[in-house]
Structure formats: C-alpha cells, structure tokens
Amino acid sequence: MSAISPPTARIPVRIFSDSEHASVAIARELADFIRHRTREGRLAVLGLATGSSPTRVYEELVRLHREEGLSFQNVVTFNLDEYFPMSPDSLQSYVRFMREYLFDHIDILPENVHIPDGTVPADQVAGFCRHYEEQIRAVGGIDWQLLGIGRTGHIGFNEPGSGAASRTRLITLDHITRTDAASDFYGEENVPRRAITMGVGTILEARNIVLLAWGEGKAAVVKRMVEGEPTDTVPATYLQHHPAVQVILDEAAAAELSPRKTPWLAGEVCNWHDAALVRKALTWLARRLEKPILKLTDEDYNENGLSGLLAESGQAYAINIRVFNELQHTITGWPGGKPDADDTYRPERAAPFPKRVLIFSPHPDDDVISMGGTLLRLVDQGHEVHVAYQTSGNIAVFDDEAIRFAEFVADYDGAFRFDDQPAETLYQRVADFLKNKQPGQVDSDEVQQIKGLIRRGEAKSACRYAGLDPDQQAHFQDLPFYETGRVRKKPLGDEDIRLTMELLNRIQPQQIYAAGDLSDPHGTHRVCLAAIMQAVQRLKAAGTPWLDDCWVWLYRGAWQEWDIDRIEMAVPLSPEELTRKRRAIFKHQSQKDRPLFPGADQREFWQRSEERNRTTARIYDQLGLPEYEGIEAFVRWKF
Incomplete structure (x- = not known):
C-alpha cells in the first residue's frame, strides 16, 4: 500500500x-x-x-x-x-x-x-x-x-x-x-x-x-x-x-x-531511470502534441513538464529512438512465437513451437470478443489451442430465447413421434414459469439449464468457426461461484480454484491467455482472474514443473483497452481478420442485436470490440509506427 x-x-x-x-x-x-x-x-x-x-x-x-x-x-x-x-x-x-x-x-x-x-x-x-x-x-x-x-x-x-x-x-x-x-x-x-x-x-x-x-x-x-x-x-x-x-x-x-497518470506534472520526483515511466511520458507527450515519437524535440520536452527527463537522459532524439524501438518490438504477427527466428526483441518465445495454448474466457463469448483475431491466428499458425469457458453465462440470456429453444425441442420431439412426451412436458413447465415470472425473479433450475445450453452451443459454434474441435478443445468449467442464477455471485471458493488447477494440470499449456480487465460491471471478470492467479500461484508453490515453461498474457474485453504504454504484445489485424473475428462473435446469437446486460455502452459487443481494436491501431499509427486495420493488445503477467 x-x-x-x-x-x-x-x-x-x-x-x-x-x-x-x-x-x-x-x-x-x-x-x-x-x-x-x-x-x-x-x-x-x-x-x-x-x-x-x-x-x-x-x-x-x-x-x-x-x-x-x-x-x-x-x-x-x-x-x-x-x-x-x-x-x-x-x-x-x-x-x-x-x-x-x-x-x-x-x-x-x-x-x-x-x-x-x-x-x-x-x-x-x-x-x-x-x-x-x-x-x-x-x-x-x-x-x-x-x-x-x-x-x-x-x-x-x-x-x-x-x-x-x-x-x-x-x-x-x-x-x-x-x-x-x-x-x-x-x-x-x-x-x-x-x-x-x-x-x-x-x-x-x-x-x-x-x-x-x-x-x-x-x-x-x-x-x-x-x-x-x-x-x-x-x-x-x-x-x-x-x-x-x-x-x-x-x-x-x-x-x-x-x-499516477502524469507524475511529472504533479510535482512528483520522477525516477527517469525507470524505462516504463519514460515510455509512459513519451507516449503521453506524443499524443498530447499529436506528433510521432521520432519528431519530438528538446523544446517539446521542456515546454511540457519533461525537462527533468531531458536533463537526466540527454538529447530528445536518443530518448525518442529508444522508446520507438520498444513500441515497435511489441508488434508481432506471431502471438505464439515465430519458429526458427531470433526472438531477442520479440514479445513471445520462438520455442517451443507449436505451443499448447489455453485461453480462459470468463463468459462464453469473451474469447472471441476480446482476442478473437489472435485466437484465429494461433489456430492458423498451427498451435494446439484450447478454450476454457469459466462460467455458463446463463443469466445473460433473454427469457424469450429460452422459451424458443424449449419450444424447438418440443416440436422436434413431436415431429419424430417419440413414445413419451418429456420434451412437451418440459416446454409447458418452462412456458408456465416464464409467463408468471416476476421482474428480477431467479430462474428455475430448468430455465437456467436451458439458458446455459444456449450459450454453450454458441461457444461451440464459435470454436468450430475458428477451426477448433469443441469436443476436445472447448472446456466448460461452470465455476460454482457463478451458478447462483442471479447477478450477485458467491465469493471465490476453493472449489473454483481446484477446478482451475485441475484443468491447467490436464492441459499443461505453454501459453495462457486470461481476461485482465476489471471494469466488467458485474464483477465476474475480476473473480475469474483471481481464480486463475490463485490456481497458478498454488501450482507454482507446489513446484509444478510445466509452469517453468509457461507464459501468461492478459487481454481486455468489451469494456476497456490497455493504456498504450503498458502494452507488451500487439497483434495486428488485417481487414480480413477483423471480418473473421466479427463472424466469430456473431455465432453468439443470444448476445446479438441487444445483449441483456450491455452496461453503460449500448453498442453491440462486436461494435465495441472493433472500435477498440481500430483505436489501438490508430494510436500506434499516430506515434509513427506502421498503420494497421486493428490491433489486439496484451500485457504479460510474470507470476
């Protein structure tokens, strides 16, 4: 503290x-x-x-x-x-x-x-x-x-x-x-x-x-x-x-x-030997002046509160070159590492290749919303990619979607003339419950299961589109803390952590991706990240050998992006890849057009995601780096 x-x-x-x-x-x-x-x-x-x-x-x-x-x-x-x-x-x-x-x-x-x-x-x-x-x-x-x-x-x-x-x-x-x-x-x-x-x-x-x-x-x-x-x-x-x-x-x-944001303007004593602080200062200065980093001058430093940095580190151009190179080295088209390449200045290791990759998705659509382009690229480049859906996401399904699926099952059952009528009975129970449901009332177990199955089916569809076998590479954890049927969840428990440790030990990934955004208004992302971190720390304390060759990358989702100075891996997306990512998001039909819990931003998730990716690319471009259609960004957690 x-x-x-x-x-x-x-x-x-x-x-x-x-x-x-x-x-x-x-x-x-x-x-x-x-x-x-x-x-x-x-x-x-x-x-x-x-x-x-x-x-x-x-x-x-x-x-x-x-x-x-x-x-x-x-x-x-x-x-x-x-x-x-x-x-x-x-x-x-x-x-x-x-x-x-x-x-x-x-x-x-x-x-x-x-x-x-x-x-x-x-x-x-x-x-x-x-x-x-x-x-x-x-x-x-x-x-x-x-x-x-x-x-x-x-x-x-x-x-x-x-x-x-x-x-x-x-x-x-x-x-x-x-x-x-x-x-x-x-x-x-x-x-x-x-x-x-x-x-x-x-x-x-x-x-x-x-x-x-x-x-x-x-x-x-x-x-x-x-x-x-x-x-x-x-x-x-x-x-x-x-x-x-x-x-x-x-x-x-x-x-x-x-x-925290601009200590050089707040009268703070700045440690200009801290490379992260220098990078923060220069990206701030370049964006403030709307100039590429390599065009910043001594006068720009002196007139905007960075005279101390200049005095400590010498001429502006030398500092500019250093920070420009650091930013350039974050960009990679090989998020799993480029095989047989010099990885000295690459954000991810060349070996082993291919890697076993485990992507944790708090809800059944966070994987494609937040890092769908990177997921597609990892699959395209031959890595063994697994996705762990940490929660069912069942509360984020509209009631009419649940009754539509129950009705489908009943109609299918009737069309093929099964001997008994369990589907029809299920449909009637679901229809009766939802007809009499009060605002904010917890769904019945049957309705929760139907809504969970809707979201599970959508996740499987997105996996298939990305080139994954959902039966082998999609893992539905249904962590107990989430399964209350209500927006308010239980605290993270030992069972949540145990299930996460069990999955990690089974896959033994060389790369882990996890949601690092804590702005999710429902708090689920926060708890899911805590489950992963505590699981990894317990495994590390136990001397688990495969962790010695495992890196963890944190992405952010529909709510917010990493600040540009914090990004450690930037995966560029072409127009075609951004379109493919959008199609993967569209597989989540229950969240399409109008999600049940949109938060303060009323746009659809794919719209928020694309705007975020394009904004990150635009900032890189403004700083004088290559111009891309979009960029997905990651920060490494060095556990």
Missing part, C-alpha cells in the same frame, strides 16, 4: 495494490474502532453502504466476528439508501443485501439496524425521512461513514444537482445510475426510478468518512472527486470540505490521478 498527498489532491488518498488488501485493512480499522468503543462502554454508530465496493469489507467483518470474537452488540447502523418502492424481501432490496452480506452473520441487535423503508406510502415518505434524521441525532450522530461512489459522482443516491446541505429525502435516479443498476434488475425497464437517500449534508455530519472505489471504471470520477473543484454536478466533491475523510483506492481506480 502507498499513500499520496500531492498538490493536486484535495482529499487524502490511500492506494492499495488491490481491493482485497484494501478491504481487509479497512475492515480491521473499523473492527478496532468498534472494540475501542466497547471498552469505553459507548455505542459505535456506523453509516453503511451497499453495492459491490464494500462487500469484501463486510465479509472480513463477518470473519472477525466468527474467528476472533468481534462483537457488534454495541453497534448501531444507518444505511445510506434504498430503492423506492422496494419490498425488503426483494432480490434487489438493500435490506436483503445487508442481511446476506453482514447482519445475518453477526450478533448485532435487530433494533440497532436502520435502513430506509422502501414500502412507506408515498404521502408518508417526507415524514419518514425526517424521522430517520431524528434517529441519527438521537444516538449522537454517525461516527464512521462508509461510502462508495457512482459513475455520476453520486454518494448514496445523491445524484448530480444535490446540494451540500441536502438531507434524507426521496430522489429521482439519474439515467446513468439506472443503466448501471440494470443488470441487478434484469433490464433497465425494471429499475425503480426513485430512491430514499441520506443527503449530502447528512453524510458530511459524520465524524469520519471512508470512501471505497475499485477498478478502472471508477478512475475518471475518482479523479474529478479528488482533484476537481467542489460542484453539485459531482456531489462527491463536497467531501473535500470534510475534516476527516479518506479515499481508499486500488491501483486501477487511482490510474487517472495526476501522481
């Missing part, structure tokens, strides 16, 4: 290597506060948040209660918000969320738990909100407020336009907030339009405030909160006025902060 307090930061920031370490640290600090209050014989009054950011904090608090005797009997809690209207036993209810993640597993007194009531009659909401404020004041105010942050900069449900003095109230949700919540409600049309939330003024009265933010998807709004002027268009910026606030980030969420 590192802490920063640069001139650009208006709020104290602590940056951890990852959200796991950050969450555990915050949970232990909170536990120490609770214990301290217990010794004093005083209440610990906590303001709590929901969403994905605090879940690991809550899991660690539960562990501390069970294994280290942390008691919550002196704790009083007030939750930030709740959708309106919302039944407390609904799948999306924050009452249910808090029970599942925390309250059902600790010894907190039920009368000490306070959560806004989503069932209050509309004409009584104002009175309820006043009473909520009175309850907070009655216990002396909130000691320790935990927050997350939304992409609009909201804290609680205080959307843009919320004033610094706002109190607990009913609010209309911003379109972006509703879009971000769509996956939890199985479609934006099911997301409530209103919510009850503590106000900004209520939050600012807490004696201590801790805000959590994880992943690249939060990086832009974190920068505005930490470095921007206070404004009601980004309500989180009002935290700058608080005397005891800290922002807790992982490296990904901190990526846009000036000390």
